Amino acid sequence: MSNLFNIDIVNPEQSFLSKDNVFEVVIPAVEGEIGILKDHIPIISFLKPGIIRVFSESEEQSFYVEDGIVEFKDNTLSVLTSSIFDLKDADKNFVSESISSAEAELSKDNIDDQKRFLLNHKVEVLKSISIN
Amino acid sequence: MPSLDDLRKRITSVKSTQKITKAMKMVAAAKLRKAQENAEKGRPYSEKMNNVILNLSKSITDKENAPKLLVGTGEEKVHLCIVLTSDRGLCGGFNTNIIKKSKSYFEKIISENKTLKIVTVGSKGYDQLKRQYKNYIVENISFKESKNINYFDADKVGKIIIEKFEKNEFDVCAIFYNKFKNVITQIPQEQQIVPLNEDKDDSSNDNDYEFEPDEDEILSNLLPKNISTQIFKAMLENSASEQGSRMTAMDNATRNAGELVDRLTIEYNRSRQAAITKELIEIISGAESL
Numbered sequence: 212m213s214n215l216f217n218i219d220i221v222n223p224e225q226s227f228l229s230k231d232n233v234f235e236v237v238i239p240a241v242e243g244e245i246g247i248l249k250d251h252i253p254i255i256s257f258l259k260p261g262i263i264r265v266f267s268e269s270e271e272q273s274f275y276v277e278d279g280i281v282e283f284k285d286n287t288l289s290v291l292t293s294s295i296f297d298l299k300d301a302d303k304n305f306v307s308e309s310i311s312s313a314e315a316e317l318s319k320d321n322i323d324d325q326k327r328f329l330l331n332h333k334v335e336v337l338k339s340i341s342i343n
Numbered sequence: 344m345p346s347l348d349d350l351r352k353r354i355t356s357v358k359s360t361q362k363i364t365k366a367m368k369m370v371a372a373a374k375l376r377k378a379q380e381n382a383e384k385g386r387p388y389s390e391k392m393n394n395v396i397l398n399l400s401k402s403i404t405d406k407e408n409a410p411k412l413l414v415g416t417g418e419e420k421v422h423l424c425i426v427l428t429s430d431r432g433l434c435g436g437f438n439t440n441i442i443k444k445s446k447s448y449f450e451k452i453i454s455e456n457k458t459l460k461i462v463t464v465g466s467k468g469y470d471q472l473k474r475q476y477k478n479y480i481v482e483n484i485s486f487k488e489s490k491n492i493n494y495f496d497a498d499k500v501g502k503i504i505i506e507k508f509e510k511n512e513f514d515v516c517a518i519f520y521n522k523f524k525n526v527i528t529q530i531p532q533e534q535q536i537v538p539l540n541e542d543k544d545d546s547s548n549d550n551d552y553e554f555e556p557d558e559d560e561i562l563s564n565l566l567p568k569n570i571s572t573q574i575f576k577a578m579l580e581n582s583a584s585e586q587g588s589r590m591t592a593m594d595n596a597t598r599n600a601g602e603l604v605d606r607l608t609i610e611y612n613r614s615r616q617a618a619i620t621k622e623l624i625e626i627i628s629g630a631e632s633l
Binding site: 221222224225240242256 | 381387494498554565568
C-alpha cells in the first residue's frame with residue numbers, strides 16, 4: 212500500500228499546484244499547524260498566514276500563503292487561496308512591502324484582537340522569510 | 344446618380360473600414376484564446392468553493408442561527424442587481440443581451456412593488472441603463488484601467504456588496520453576466536448570490552467533516568469570499584464572451600464590407616462604361632453630321 216495522496220492548490224486565476232505523489236503536507240491552520248497524511252479524516256479548516264510544506268517522494272516544497280480554505284476528502288487535499296507564492300521565487304521587495312503594509316495596519320487603533328493576532332503572525336512569518 | 348468620383352471615394356472608405364474590422368477581428372481572436380484559457384483556469388477554484396460551501400451548509404443543523412448571507416434576511420423587499428458589462432463597444436449583441444435580460448428582471452421587481460437597486464460594473468452597461476433607470480442606480484464601477492481581469496477587482500465589488508448587506512441595504516442580490524458557451528453563442532445569465540440558492544439534489548455522500556474552528560465561523564468567513572469568487576467567475580466568463588462576441592461581430596462586418604465593395608465596384612464600372620459609350624456616340628454623331 213502506498214502512503215501517497217493528492218494535493219491541489221488553486222487560486223482564483225489558475226490551478227497553482229497539482230500533485231499526486233505527496234506523503235505529507237503541513238498546513239498553517241487557524242488553530243495551529245496540521246500535518247496531513249494519507250487517510251486523514253475529512254476536514255475543513257482555514258489558513259492563517261504561514262508556510263505550507265509539501266513533502267513528496269522526490270522533493271520538498273514550501274509556499275507562503277496569506278489566507279485560504281483547506282478541505283481534505285477522499286485522499287485529496289484542496290487548498291483554496293487568493294495569495295500564494297513559492298518560497299523559492301520569493302520577491303524581496305514584495306515581502307518587505309507586505310511587512311510594512313501589515314505593520315501599518317497594526318498601528319491602526321480600530322482593529323480587534325483576532326485581527327491583531329493574525330497581523331502579528333503575518334509579520335513574523337514574513338520576517339522569517341526575508342531572513343532566509 | 345452618384346458621380347464617378349463619389350463612387351471612387353466611397354469604395355476607398357469602405358475598404359479602409361474593412362481593414363479596421365479585420366484587424367479588430369484578429370485582435371479579438373488572439374485575446375479570446377487568452378480569455379478562454381483564463382476562464383477555464385479559474386473554474387476549479389469556484390467549483391471547489393461551491394463544493395465546500397455545499398458540504399458545510401448540509402452539516403448545519405441550526406438553520407435559525409445560520410449566517411444571513413446563506414439563508415437570507417427572511418424578507419425579499421429590496422433587490423440589488425449587479426449588472427456586469429464590458430467597457431468597450433463594437434462587440435455585437437454582447438452588452439445588449441445582458442441589458443435585455445436584466446431589464447426584464449427589473450420590470451418584474453418594479454411590478455411587484457419591491458425596491459430595486461442597481462450596481463453597474465463596466466461603462467457600457469451604465470450608459471445603456473442610465474436613460475431608463477437612472478434613479479435606481481446606486482453605484483457605477485468601471486475597471487477601465489486594469490488590463491486583465493484580476494481577483495482584486497472582483498474582490499472590490501464583493502466588498503461593496505457585503506458592506507451594503509451589513510448595512511441592511513438589500514435582501515436579495517443577483518448578478519447578470521454572459522456565460523461563454525462557444526465563440527458564436529453566449530448565454531445571458533441571471534444568478535442569485537444572496538441568499539445562496541441551495542441545490543435541492545441531495546447527493547448522499549454524507550461525509551462527516553471535522554471542522555476547525557466550528558461550522559458557523561467557517562461559514563461566516565467563507566461566504567463573503569464566495570461572493571467575490573462568484574463575481575470573479577462572472578467577470579472571467581464575461582471577458583471570454585466579450586471577445587468571442589466581438590470576433591463574430593467583426594467577422595460579419597468584414598464580410599459585409601467585402602460585399603459592399605463588390606457591389607460598388609460593379610456600379611462604378613457600369614457608370615464608367617456608360618460614360619465612355621456616351622462620349623463615343625457623341626463623337627460618331629458629330630462625325631456623321633459633317
